[in-house]
Amino acid sequence: MRSIRKPSVIPGFGLSLGFAAFYASLIVFIPLAALFAKSFTLTWDEFWKTVLHPQAIASYKLSLGASFIGACINLVFGFIVAWVLVRYQFFGKKVVDALVDLPFALPTAVAGIALTTLYAPQGWIGQFLSPLGIKVAYAPLGVVVALTFIGLPFVVRTVQPVLEELEKEIEEAAASLGAGRWATFRRILFPALLPALLTGFALAFARAVGEYGSVVFISGNMPYKTEITPLLIVTKLEQYNYAGAAALAVVLLTFSFVLLLLINILQHWSSKRAGG
Amino acid sequence: MLLKSVKKSLLVLTLGLTASAASWAQEVKLLNVSYDPTRELYAEFNKAFVAHWQKTANQKVTVSQSHGGSGKQARSVIDGLAADVVTLALAYDIDALYDEAKLIPENWQSRLPNNSSPYTSTIVFVVRKGNPKNIKDWDDLVKPGIQVITPNPKTSGGARWNYLAAWAYAKKAYGSDEKAREFVAKLYKNVPVLDSGARGSTTTFAQRQLGDVFLSWENEAFLIEKEFGVGKFEVIVPSLSILAEPPVTVVDKNVEKNGTRKVAEAYLNFLYSKEGQEIAGKNFYRPRDPEVAAKFSNIFPEVKLVTIDEEFGGWRKAQTEHFSDGGIFDQIYQPQ
Amino acid sequence: MAGAVSNLGRRSANITDAVSEPFLVRWGLIAVALIFLALFLVIPLIAVFKEAFSKGVEVYFASIREPDAWAAVKLTLLAAAIAVPLNVIFGISAAWAITKFRFRGKQVLITLIDLPFAVSPVVAGLIYVLLFGTKGWLGPWLGEHDIKIIFAVPGIVLATIFVTFPFVARELIPLMEEQGTSYEEAALTLGASGWQTFWKVTLPSIKWGLLYGIILCNARAMGEFGAVSVVSGHIRGQTNTLPLHIEILYNEYQFAAAFAAASLLAGLALVTLAVKSFLEWQHVRDREKAARAAAQQE
Numbered sequence: 001m002r003s004i005r006k007p008s009v010i011p012g013f014g015l016s017l018g019f020a021a022f023y024a025s026l027i028v029f030i031p032l033a034a035l036f037a038k039s040f041t042l043t044w045d046e047f048w049k050t051v052l053h054p055q056a057i058a059s060y061k062l063s064l065g066a067s068f069i070g071a072c073i074n075l076v077f078g079f080i081v082a083w084v085l086v087r088y089q090f091f092g093k094k095v096v097d098a099l100v101d102l103p104f105a106l107p108t109a110v111a112g113i114a115l116t117t118l119y120a121p122q123g124w125i126g127q128f129l130s131p132l133g134i135k136v137a138y139a140p141l142g143v144v145v146a147l148t149f150i151g152l153p154f155v156v157r158t159v160q161p162v163l164e165e166l167e168k169e170i171e172e173a174a175a176s177l178g179a180g181r182w183a184t185f186r187r188i189l190f191p192a193l194l195p196a197l198l199t200g201f202a203l204a205f206a207r208a209v210g211e212y213g214s215v216v217f218i219s220g221n222m223p224y225k226t227e228i229t230p231l232l233i234v235t236k237l238e239q240y241n242y243a244g245a246a247a248l249a250v251v252l253l254t255f256s257f258v259l260l261l262l263i264n265i266l267q268h269w270s271s272k273r274a275g276g
Numbered sequence: 277m278l279l280k281s282v283k284k285s286l287l288v289l290t291l292g293l294t295a296s297a298a299s300w301a302q303e304v305k306l307l308n309v310s311y312d313p314t315r316e317l318y319a320e321f322n323k324a325f326v327a328h329w330q331k332t333a334n335q336k337v338t339v340s341q342s343h344g345g346s347g348k349q350a351r352s353v354i355d356g357l358a359a360d361v362v363t364l365a366l367a368y369d370i371d372a373l374y375d376e377a378k379l380i381p382e383n384w385q386s387r388l389p390n391n392s393s394p395y396t397s398t399i400v401f402v403v404r405k406g407n408p409k410n411i412k413d414w415d416d417l418v419k420p421g422i423q424v425i426t427p428n429p430k431t432s433g434g435a436r437w438n439y440l441a442a443w444a445y446a447k448k449a450y451g452s453d454e455k456a457r458e459f460v461a462k463l464y465k466n467v468p469v470l471d472s473g474a475r476g477s478t479t480t481f482a483q484r485q486l487g488d489v490f491l492s493w494e495n496e497a498f499l500i501e502k503e504f505g506v507g508k509f510e511v512i513v514p515s516l517s518i519l520a521e522p523p524v525t526v527v528d529k530n531v532e533k534n535g536t537r538k539v540a541e542a543y544l545n546f547l548y549s550k551e552g553q554e555i556a557g558k559n560f561y562r563p564r565d566p567e568v569a570a571k572f573s574n575i576f577p578e579v580k581l582v583t584i585d586e587e588f589g590g591w592r593k594a595q596t597e598h599f600s601d602g603g604i605f606d607q608i609y610q611p612q
Numbered sequence: 613m614a615g616a617v618s619n620l621g622r623r624s625a626n627i628t629d630a631v632s633e634p635f636l637v638r639w640g641l642i643a644v645a646l647i648f649l650a651l652f653l654v655i656p657l658i659a660v661f662k663e664a665f666s667k668g669v670e671v672y673f674a675s676i677r678e679p680d681a682w683a684a685v686k687l688t689l690l691a692a693a694i695a696v697p698l699n700v701i702f703g704i705s706a707a708w709a710i711t712k713f714r715f716r717g718k719q720v721l722i723t724l725i726d727l728p729f730a731v732s733p734v735v736a737g738l739i740y741v742l743l744f745g746t747k748g749w750l751g752p753w754l755g756e757h758d759i760k761i762i763f764a765v766p767g768i769v770l771a772t773i774f775v776t777f778p779f780v781a782r783e784l785i786p787l788m789e790e791q792g793t794s795y796e797e798a799a800l801t802l803g804a805s806g807w808q809t810f811w812k813v814t815l816p817s818i819k820w821g822l823l824y825g826i827i828l829c830n831a832r833a834m835g836e837f838g839a840v841s842v843v844s845g846h847i848r849g850q851t852n853t854l855p856l857h858i859e860i861l862y863n864e865y866q867f868a869a870a871f872a873a874a875s876l877l878a879g880l881a882l883v884t885l886a887v888k889s890f891l892e893w894q895h896v897r898d899r900e901k902a903a904r905a906a907a908q909q910e
Contacts, residue, residue, distance in 0.1 A: 009801070010800065012712075029724070031743050035738070081648065084641050085645075088638055088642055102881065113862070114663075115656055121486070138468060161824055162786055162787055164820060165791070203726065210731055211733070212838050230734050233732065234472070234734055235428075237734075237738070238345075240372055240375075249731075249735040252732060256727075260730060315863070342845055342848070344846050355745035475862075
């Protein structure tokens with residue numbers, strides 16, 4: 001242990017890391033290893049044929065693209081929501097705060113059905129959009145809507161506690177030193193919030209990439225157009241093709257893992273810079 | 277003294293346990309793993325069977341039900357769901373129990389009468405009230421501007437029957453596999469949404485008001501009327517359709533482990549009895565028993581039906597040719 | 613300290629002004645936030661409740677009282693009751709190791725904690741099937757010893773733990789990162805033991821983040837559908853959680869009943885949030901009390 005960490009007076013390194021590692025392997029890594037092992041039962045050739053099939057590639061584009069857009073929407077609006085909830089007083093704030101977690105509590109299938117009810121051409125919102133030529137349900141836009149809904153709590157809930165703990169003294173000090181509000185925000189608040197913002201973004205994105213339950217109701221599932229990768233995985237399973245399903249799952253997992261890793265490194269780097 | 281009383285209480289405990297074990301043996305439990313549209317059918321049938329078994333074998337039986345997509349349910353059984361009997365949408369999914377895990381013998385389908393399918397169904401069209409687009413037969417489905425609702429055959433068993441029925445019609449009408457393929461490709465050009473399951477499609481058509489015609493199991497078509505309001509929809513019977521045979525079987529490995537073979541076999545045989553057939557008919561499945569079928573003849577119209585065996589050479593072949601990855605269904609959607 | 617700050621605030625009103633935004637900006641932001649939430653949250657929620665009550669109040673309560681619905685509620689609560697505490701213990705220890713120490717491979721470890729988010733729920737169920745299924749790695753052994761994991765309660769609990777695995781850790785890591793280690797170091801130098809430092813110094817300062825983590829973890833644990841669906845077996849009254857029960861009702865064309873059960877889940881989430889609000893209120897009250905006591909001492 002000693003060799004991999006820098007010395008510190010704080011105790012509990014072995015215990016906390018040991019338990020975390022043990023639990024994580026039991027719940028996550030060993031089962032995931034089973035997934036990788038299954039995909040390796042394919043020959044190299046079969047593996048590439050499965051994961052580079054044009055239909056699979058079309059689905060990656062949709063899954064990753066829609067997830068990215070959804071996560072961006074959540075990054076901007078989630079930040080505003082968190083800010084408003086922490087800093088301002090207005091009527092019904094408690095209720096609004098409570099509502100933010102709704103996408104977690106509603107089963108994804110219910111969310112998908114409710115959103116389809118709203119955005120179908122005859123739906124509450126859809127009826128106003130379809131005369132304008134905007135098609136949401138049964139189109140790629142519908143996938144974006146569902147994935148935005150699914151990832152909504154992440155940015156809000158990661159930024160909120162950090163914003164709450166942020167000491168106002170620093171802002172007051174900046175203001176008393178003559179910094180304008182915008183400058184304070186840019187120089188002081190934003191760097192402090194950046195790690196949380198990035199985390200929220202990454203989590204919303206990662207969660208959206210794998211989402212299945214809500215999307216299948218609203219997307220229309222047309223091959224090459226509105227078919228997400230998790231649906232292709234299910235399709236493979238329907239043919240008892242466990243190895244093919246595992247191969248696609250491995251691809252999705254790798255995409256998300258690389259993105260998460262990049263963001264975590266970026267975050268580490270930005271917090272170090274903010275600290276120094 | 278203390279030791280004695282401990283011994284005594286242990287003895288009582290042991291006796292108690294043995295007694296309760298004996299009463300457990302009295303009661304027997306069955307798990308029927310089935311597909312989506314049979315919920316209503318088996319809810320009624322299980323009640324009748326419990327009474328029947330109490331009367332004939334003087335034993336209490338509890339039947340648990342599990343429902344889901346046919347393929348998914350078969351997969352659960354393969355992976356260890358302890359089903360005593362399976363009642364699925366198509367033979368391919370039960371074949372998988374042999375192919376993937378050897379849970380049943382290869383010849384399972386010949387063990388019970390009528391290809392082990394105690395009831396049948398077929399594929400019909402559901403249109404909106406008054407049939408505004410004047411849809412009469414399969415040819416009307418490929419006309420430009422008609423929207424057809426059917427689920428994705430890659431994920432839904434019912435959708436495979438729909439697809440094969442269209443294929444069978446086109447092959448008879450236009451004479452070749454080549455033409456049939458063109459016809460089916462044209463039909464799927466008219467499909468705006470591919471839901472993942474049959475009941476999802478029903479909702480798309482009935483609840484969301486999407487599409488002009490809905491390809492459906494016959495039993496589902498009747499149910500739609502019942503659930504969404506009589507008179508809102510019309511059922512159109514095409515000139516030719518396919519004989520859908522949802523098969524049943526005992527899962528040998530599981531019943532041997534659970535010691536439930538006798539009651540499981542009785543359960544399936546009861547499906548073939550007059551009472552079982554009557555329940556099937558009442559739930560809009562076509563009974564096999566000619567006498568019972570005659571009783572329901574005013575409900576079920578005469579349709580010219582082809583079978584999967586004579587037209588497509590069985591499910592294994594049909595599945596590989598049409599629905600496997602790279603099969604004809606996939607080719608239809610390949611961008612040119 | 614708190615008293616001093618508020619004194620300072622009162623003395624120089626112009627500085628307090630300077631740490632807030634102009635009136636228009638403030639209300640503009642509130643409006644944007646509310647419109648966004650209305651579009652994506654409130655209207656869907658209204659749709660759920662409208663459907664739930666579409667057949668009248670009687671059908672609503674009848675469908676909630678149904679025995680299968682109750683069995684599903686119980687199973688859902690049981691799974692959450694096991695999954696949440698385990699993930700809390702994990703989350704705290706992982707966050708402690710990651711934020712209080714510097715060691716190699718830290719970013720990789722953080723990313724690995726995020727992995728369950730990146731795993732599609734469909735796949736999350738699949739991995740346990742690959743492990744515990746009849747044809748899986750441990751399947752034959754389990755079969756011999758007659759131990760049931762998947763298609764039984766343990767499998768459902770495992771799948772729930774998996775999908776909610778990162779929440780607490782993920783909530784705590786940025787917060788503890790932001791706080792640094794100086795307070796703990798001070799406490800330790802003053803002679804406090806490791807556990808004392810944790811209970812008296814660390815825990816109070818992370819409790820809001822922890823609470824958010826628990827609430828999210830709990831909400832997601834109760835609402836999870838995809839992963840649980842793969843390992844449940846869908847046996848009525850035995851292995852159906854509330855989300856699975858909703859799917860069943862929906863597939864039986866009992867739309868009103870399905871949405872009634874869904875509104876029940878939304879209700880469960882609101883209860884946890886009410887608890888949070890209550891704790892928050894208590895916290896504010898305690899702090900005010902402490903501030904007043906401090907002011908008196910001065």
